[in-house]
Every structure is written in C-alpha cells, then in structure tokens.
Amino acid sequence: MLASNVLKLRLDRIEQQGHHLSVKDQLKLVTLAQPELTASFYTQIFHQILPKHWFFQHHTAEDIQCSLRLICLIDQVFIPHYSKHAYRYEWFEQGLLFRLQYAKQALSCIERAEIIAHLDQCKDSALKLSILKQLKDEYDDIQLTFALAELSYRLADWPTAIENYHELLQQQPAQPEQVYYNFIHCLLSRNHYVNEQGHSDVVEALEHLGNLDQIQQQARYQQLTHWAVSLILPETLQAEAINGENPFSDIQQKLKEIGYSLNHWLSADEYRIPYYKNIVETAPKLLNNQEIVMHLDRHKVANHALQTIFSDRDLKLVSGVNASSHSLGFIWNYLQINPLVLDALVTASNGEPEAFYNLKQIPAPNFDHQAALLQLSSYLAKQQVAYNLTQQGHSIEFVEHAxxxxxxxxxxxxxxxxxxxxxxxxxxxxxxSHPHIAIIVNIELADLQEHYPSVFADLALSYESVQRTAQNSLQGSGHVDDYLPVPLMNTGFAVYRNFHTTRHQLSIRPDWQYKPNQSLVKNSLAIGAAIGGIVSGSIGAFVVGSFAVYRTWRIQKIEQRKPLQEKQQLLMQRDHLMYLLVDFAEWFNHNLLKYRVDLYAYQLRQVEMKLMGKIPELVLSTTLFAYKFEAHQRAEKLYQWIEKQLAHDNPKYKIQAGWVALAQSSQFMSIELKQRVQELNLELEKYKKMTQYGLTLSSLEQSDAHRRSHQQMTTMNRRFKVPS
Structure with missing residues (x-):
C-alpha cells in the first residue's frame, strides 16, 4: 500500500504522461513501491501481479480525495483492460463502496441509473448486496428496490427479496410477469412466515398466481402452481413430489418391458390374460372425494376463517342451521353441484351472510299451496340426490339445456x-318402457334396483323427510315477488350431517314397509355408487359392487397338455377378453373420464374467477383452489396415461389400460358401465372355468344360455330420449 503523498505524485504523473504509459505501467505505478517500467518481456509476462483487493486511504480529506482519483482510474482504465480479473475480484464494487461511504456528493438520478446498470453486469455477491442495501437506505428509488429484490432472489435471501418485492408491487403493481414469478418463488421457498393478516407465505403465493392475467410463461406458471398446491395439500393427497420426475424413468420402463417380454417367452404363458401389477399400481389415480372432505373438515385455519364470516353479524339463520354447522367440506361438496355457492361466499364475506342461504328461488306467479309443495319437494329431492352423489365423488350438473x-x-x-x-x-x-333412461329413486322404493338395471336407489333420500322439509319451508313464509323460498343450504346441512351416519348404520323407520338386504346396501347410493366401489376380494379378482371381475390366475402345467381343440378354445376366449378390456378402456376414457376432466377444468376456472382475490379470507379461496387443481390434474393425468397405453404397439400394454379403467370406474355411475362390467364378468367366468376344469366353449355356452338371453333383454339404447 503506497503512502498518500507517493500515490498522489504517481497519479499526477499518469494524468500528465498517461498517453505515453501502457496500462501495465500505470498499474505498476499505483501498486508497487519500486515499479520497473523498463522490465524485460519475460518479467512483464510472468511476474505481473494483479491486485485482488484495493486499499483506499481515508484518514484525512486529502487521503479520501486521492483514493477517489485512484477509483476513477480503476473504473476508466484498469477494469476495461483486466475485465475478467476485475469481475472476479469485484474491483468496481470495492471502489463504489468506498465512494458511498466517504464521498460527500449526492448521486443524481442519472448517476444512480448508471450505477445500477453497471452493477447489473457485476457478479452476484454479498458485497454487491451490501452496496444496493446502502443505496436503498439513502435514496427512495424504485429502480433500486427492483434491483435489490432481484439480487436477493438470485442469492436466495428470501426475507430481503420478499420485503422489496412487496414494496415494488405496492408502488407499481403493473410489473412484468417474470417479476411476479420471482416473487412467488421467494414466498414458496421461505414458507414459514405468517403476515399481519394471518396469511402464510404459500397462501399469499397462490393468491398472486390466481390473480395473474394473460399468462405468457405457461411452463413457469404450472411449475409454481404445482409447487404451491403441494405445500398446501397433505402429503397423503399428493400424487407426486414437486420435483419428483425421475430422469431415468424412461430407461426403467424399457427395462421392465424387456423383462415382461422375457417372462412371457420363458414361461410360455400364452394362455394368460396379461396383468402387470407394477404398471397398474403406479398408474395415476383419481382423487377420492370423501378423503378430500375429511381433510377440509380438519383444516383448522380455513374453518376458523369460514366461521368468522358468519359470526357477529346479526345473522338470522334458517331453521335447523347454526353457525357451527358450517365447514369447508360442506362448501366443497356444494361447489361441485352449484358454483353459485362461490358468489354467495363472496357476498357473505362482504357483510351480507344471509345471501348465503338464498342461492336460488323458484318462480311461483300464481301461488297455490299444493302446487308449491309439489314443486318445492321435487326441487329438494334433486338437491339431496345431487349432494349425496357429490360426496361420493361423482360429477353432478343440473340440466339446463333444452x-x-x-x-x-x-x-x-x-x-x-x-x-x-x-x-x-x-x-x-x-x-x-324406457330401460335406457336412468332413474334415481328414494329409499322406500330401493328394492326396485334389484329388478331393473336402470334404477338406482339413494338410501339417504326419504319421501317422508322431503315432504316434511317442504311443508316446514312453506309454513309462515309466503311467497315474495312471485317466488317461493328455497331452504337450499338447510337441505345441504341436513344431508351433510347425516351422511356419515347413514353410510355405516342404516336407520329404517317402522312405517316404511321396507327391509334392506346386504346386496341392496352394497349397491345403494348412500353406501357407494350403484355399481359399488373397487374393493379387495379373493386373490386375482376385482370386486365391483356385487360383481367380481377376475383379472388373472396361474395356469397350471397340466393345462399345457390339454387337447389342441381345448387350447384353441382357451386362446379364443383369452383374445376375446383382451378385446373387451381394451374396448372398455377406450369407452371409459372417451365417454366418462374426458367429461370429468372438462368439468373439473370448468370448476377450477370458476374458483379462480369468482373467488380468488375477491374475499379477504385468502385461506378459503386458496385451499379450495388447491384441492380443485389437484383433482383436475389427477383426472387429466389418468386420461393421458390411458391414451398413451392404448396407443402402445404391444396389445399386452393396452390391456393394462383396461385394468386401470376398471379400477377407477368405481367413481362413476352409468347404466352402460354396469352392463359392460357385467359382460366382463360373464366372459371372465367362462375363462376361469375353462382354465381350471378344461371345459370347452360349447359346453359353457349351453350352461350360460339363460344369462346371455337376460343380457340381451337388458341391452339398452345408448341414445337418451325422454318419452313424450
């Protein structure tokens, strides 16, 4: 380190003779006590020592002035010539930090802009961060706020970045899309702070994602949304981790395919219906609605926010409902039926909670009590059935098309x-008369489903209960402006409270003239969908409702020694079953699953447009969005997975799509679905008998003649027409 008087003389010499001195000689003059300006070429090449850290004198005013002259020389001469070394050891930052600490002159807007632009070209470091913080403390400049936020983001200093992004967005909300994404990334990375409004980082991040318009970077948006949703959802509901993609998954899949092929070739299992357990079990699965409701009801923060909306606001609740009856699980289920519940929730949050109970009114221009009772009871029955099916995971829409x-x-x-x-x-x-039209009946007529494939029973729907509710609604509350009062939420709360009890213990009134049996309970809507749920039955079997679908079983060695005719019959039956499974997968994907994917996408947009950013209780809107987003993603991934399997060249892999579709069909209800499962059962039963007992197809056809005739009688027209 040179003394100030020596450094001053050498700086004077450089200013006077600079055009005659090389950059190397100038550097020697300001760094070496005895510079050799006439050194040999070898010395200049191999003994040139570039400084890593500059030492600036600051004891007196003359020292400071001399150091500022040196900094000016460094910026104008040395940094351009030794750019890589200067970048690596932060020459510009060292000089700038000294200027900020000891220079008395304030920086103009133009100078600050030049400094920010120059710092942007420097490497990210703690020194650079310190300089920007010092500039930010001295000057109220939005460009400094932006630069400090971006640098803190790159250095993973999440608190500093979030603080400056908040300030930036408050001053100028209209920012490039990338700025919002970086801000959201910081929130998700920190994810341990709760702000003054009681919102966690992930809730705030998802709220900002939901409020973005005209998304350009779809990949970044999807990645951040997946990340935010994964932080909100319980681990048991997450389909995969945020960065769960395995780069070697394709190689692993190819090796498994080779293994399966070798296994079939070595074991000569040409008689077996292929069932690859690993493929079927790792396939995407739909989200279970009852599990969603359970987690939503246990979400303490969200349910507390929901209770807050309805408390301390002089709310006059309808009969049988109190504030403690509200739960987020109920809101979720009703959202699947009627998106208007989102509008009601926004209105209630804005100070009018009574609107939550008046989502819809029935026109009654010429009020007549008996006609009104009939109209209202019909409406309540539809609401109860819709709500009950929704709790089981079915997709429900009210008919609005002519x-x-x-x-x-x-x-x-x-x-x-x-x-x-x-x-x-x-x-x-x-x-x-109309076997192609599906009918849902009340519990008093539940035994009809045993005799008619088109009839489904809802054990939670009681004629007596519906009539009583309708009567109570009409008493003492006459029609207003030609409209009938509809206790919409009252009905929903009653069904919601009694649903779990009904599932496990069926309560039958003595005067109902109906005795349930085990098979009826298994096939009823209040217990499971009318085709039942997929459960584990005997080894090698799917149990769908009261139907057992056999998937595969071990072929004994003795089967290989059967007569040629029996082998050919067995192969024909196996090929027929493989065709049925592939056909079932194609039908399921295009007729049932695609509809649900589209409906979930519509409901997700409804939550995003009607709720996100519309209520101060952000935990409610973001939680509902996260669960609906995950449900849609699961359905879409399952649809894409089945499509990919069906496009496979090897028919054995197409069949795996059939097994997966069969397992997921428990969350759907359709007359044709019931028929297809029944057909698969009959053919699989034949196949099982042929493999175990060596029966031929002709003998089985004779024994099953009555079942085939029954199936033909129940074949339905797939066009839905309503009789006049």
Whole structure:
C-alpha cells in the first residue's frame, strides 16, 4: 500500500504522461513501491501481479480525495483492460463502496441509473448486496428496490427479496410477469412466515398466481402452481413430489418391458390374460372425494376463517342451521353441484351472510299451496340426490339445456331422472318402457334396483323427510315477488350431517314397509355408487359392487397338455377378453373420464374467477383452489396415461389400460358401465372355468344360455330420449 503523498505524485504523473504509459505501467505505478517500467518481456509476462483487493486511504480529506482519483482510474482504465480479473475480484464494487461511504456528493438520478446498470453486469455477491442495501437506505428509488429484490432472489435471501418485492408491487403493481414469478418463488421457498393478516407465505403465493392475467410463461406458471398446491395439500393427497420426475424413468420402463417380454417367452404363458401389477399400481389415480372432505373438515385455519364470516353479524339463520354447522367440506361438496355457492361466499364475506342461504328461488306467479309443495319437494329431492352423489365423488350438473328437457341431473355425463315418490307401479312401468333412461329413486322404493338395471336407489333420500322439509319451508313464509323460498343450504346441512351416519348404520323407520338386504346396501347410493366401489376380494379378482371381475390366475402345467381343440378354445376366449378390456378402456376414457376432466377444468376456472382475490379470507379461496387443481390434474393425468397405453404397439400394454379403467370406474355411475362390467364378468367366468376344469366353449355356452338371453333383454339404447 503506497503512502498518500507517493500515490498522489504517481497519479499526477499518469494524468500528465498517461498517453505515453501502457496500462501495465500505470498499474505498476499505483501498486508497487519500486515499479520497473523498463522490465524485460519475460518479467512483464510472468511476474505481473494483479491486485485482488484495493486499499483506499481515508484518514484525512486529502487521503479520501486521492483514493477517489485512484477509483476513477480503476473504473476508466484498469477494469476495461483486466475485465475478467476485475469481475472476479469485484474491483468496481470495492471502489463504489468506498465512494458511498466517504464521498460527500449526492448521486443524481442519472448517476444512480448508471450505477445500477453497471452493477447489473457485476457478479452476484454479498458485497454487491451490501452496496444496493446502502443505496436503498439513502435514496427512495424504485429502480433500486427492483434491483435489490432481484439480487436477493438470485442469492436466495428470501426475507430481503420478499420485503422489496412487496414494496415494488405496492408502488407499481403493473410489473412484468417474470417479476411476479420471482416473487412467488421467494414466498414458496421461505414458507414459514405468517403476515399481519394471518396469511402464510404459500397462501399469499397462490393468491398472486390466481390473480395473474394473460399468462405468457405457461411452463413457469404450472411449475409454481404445482409447487404451491403441494405445500398446501397433505402429503397423503399428493400424487407426486414437486420435483419428483425421475430422469431415468424412461430407461426403467424399457427395462421392465424387456423383462415382461422375457417372462412371457420363458414361461410360455400364452394362455394368460396379461396383468402387470407394477404398471397398474403406479398408474395415476383419481382423487377420492370423501378423503378430500375429511381433510377440509380438519383444516383448522380455513374453518376458523369460514366461521368468522358468519359470526357477529346479526345473522338470522334458517331453521335447523347454526353457525357451527358450517365447514369447508360442506362448501366443497356444494361447489361441485352449484358454483353459485362461490358468489354467495363472496357476498357473505362482504357483510351480507344471509345471501348465503338464498342461492336460488323458484318462480311461483300464481301461488297455490299444493302446487308449491309439489314443486318445492321435487326441487329438494334433486338437491339431496345431487349432494349425496357429490360426496361420493361423482360429477353432478343440473340440466339446463333444452335438448335434455325432462331429465333432472347429469351424473358423470349421463342424464338421469330423480323420482321421489311412493307410486311404485308408475315407476315400474316407466322402467319397463324406457330401460335406457336412468332413474334415481328414494329409499322406500330401493328394492326396485334389484329388478331393473336402470334404477338406482339413494338410501339417504326419504319421501317422508322431503315432504316434511317442504311443508316446514312453506309454513309462515309466503311467497315474495312471485317466488317461493328455497331452504337450499338447510337441505345441504341436513344431508351433510347425516351422511356419515347413514353410510355405516342404516336407520329404517317402522312405517316404511321396507327391509334392506346386504346386496341392496352394497349397491345403494348412500353406501357407494350403484355399481359399488373397487374393493379387495379373493386373490386375482376385482370386486365391483356385487360383481367380481377376475383379472388373472396361474395356469397350471397340466393345462399345457390339454387337447389342441381345448387350447384353441382357451386362446379364443383369452383374445376375446383382451378385446373387451381394451374396448372398455377406450369407452371409459372417451365417454366418462374426458367429461370429468372438462368439468373439473370448468370448476377450477370458476374458483379462480369468482373467488380468488375477491374475499379477504385468502385461506378459503386458496385451499379450495388447491384441492380443485389437484383433482383436475389427477383426472387429466389418468386420461393421458390411458391414451398413451392404448396407443402402445404391444396389445399386452393396452390391456393394462383396461385394468386401470376398471379400477377407477368405481367413481362413476352409468347404466352402460354396469352392463359392460357385467359382460366382463360373464366372459371372465367362462375363462376361469375353462382354465381350471378344461371345459370347452360349447359346453359353457349351453350352461350360460339363460344369462346371455337376460343380457340381451337388458341391452339398452345408448341414445337418451325422454318419452313424450
């Protein structure tokens, strides 16, 4: 380190003779006590020592002035010549830090802009961060705020970055999309702070994602949304980790395919229906609605926010409902039926909670009590059935299209009628005359589903209960402005409270004239979908409702010694079953699953547009968005997975799509679905008998003649037409 007086003389010499001195000589003059300006070429090449750290004198005013002259020389001469070394050892930052500490002159806007631009070209470091913080403390400049936020983001200094991003977005909300993504990334990376409003980092991040318009960077948006959703959802509901993609998955899949091929070649299992356990078990799966509701009901923060909306606001609740009855699980289920619940939630959050109970009114221009009772009871029956099916994971829509007039609900894409009545004969005649129309009946007529494939029973729907609720609603509350009062939420709360009890313990009133049996309970809507749920049965079997679908079993060695004719018959039956499984997968994907994917996408947009950013209780909107996003992603991935399997060149891999579709079909309800499962059962039963007992196809056809004739009688027209 040179003394100030020596450094001053040498700086004077450089200023006077600079055009005659090389950059190397100038550097020697300001760094060496005895510079050799006439050194040999060898010395200049191999003994040139570039400084890593500059030492600037600052004891007196003359020292400071001399150091500032040296800094000017470094910036103008040395840094351009030794750019890589200067970049590596932060020459510009060292000089700038000294200027900020000891220079008395304030920086103009132009000078600050030049400094920010120059710092942007420097490497990210703690020194650079310290300089920007010092500049930010001295000057209120939005460009400095932006630069400090971006640098803190790159250095993973999440608190500093979030603080400056907050300030930046408050001053100028209109920022490039990338700025919002970096801010959201910081929030998700920290994810341990709760702000003054009581919102966690992940809630705030997802709220910002939901408020973005005109998304350009779809990949970044999807990646951050997946990340945020994974932080909100419980681990048991997450399909995969945020960075769970395995780079070697394709290689592993190819090796497994080779292994399967070798296994079939070595074991000569040409008689088996291929079932690859690893492929089937690792396939995407739909999200279980009952599990969603359970987790939502246990979400303490979200449910507390929901209770806050309805408390301390002089709310006059409808009969049988109190504030403690509200839960996020109920809101979730009702959202699947009627997106208007989102509008009601926003209105209630804005100070009008009574609107939460008046989502819809029924026109009644010429009020008549009996006609109103009939109209209201019909409406309540549809609401109860819709809510009950929603809790089981079915997709429900109310019919609003003219070409479906006469139907009440669209269940998993299938139009259906709801008949809550005690007139058994009328419903039986209708089922006989129109077997292609699905009918949902009340518990008093539940035994009809044993005799008619088109009839489904809802054990939570009672004719007596619906009539009583309708009567109570009409008493003492006359129509207003030609509209009937509809206790919409009252109905939902009653169904929601009683649903779990009904599932496990069926309560039958003595005057119902109905005795349930085990098979009926298994096939009823209140217990599971009318085709039942996939459960574990005997080894090698899927159990779908009351149907057992056998997937595969071990072929004994003795089967190889069967007569040639029996072998050919067995191969024909196996090929027929393989065709049925592939056909089932194609039908399931295009007719049931695609409809659900589209419906989930619509519901997700409804949550995003109607709720995100519309209520101060961010935990409610973001939680509902996260669960709906995950449900949509699961359905879409399953659809894409089945499509990929069906496009496989090897038919054995196409069949795996059939097994997966069969397992996931438990969350759907359709007459045709029931028929297809029944057909698979019959053919698989034949296959099982042929492999175990050596029976031929002709003998089985004779023994199963009555079953085939019954199946032909119940073959339905797949066009949904309503009789005039």
């Amino acid at each position: 070409h479906l007039a006469g139907f009440d609900l669209i269940v998993d894409g299938t139009p259906m009628q709801v008949k809550c009545s005690l007139e058994r004969e009328i419903i039986e005649n209708f089922a006989k």
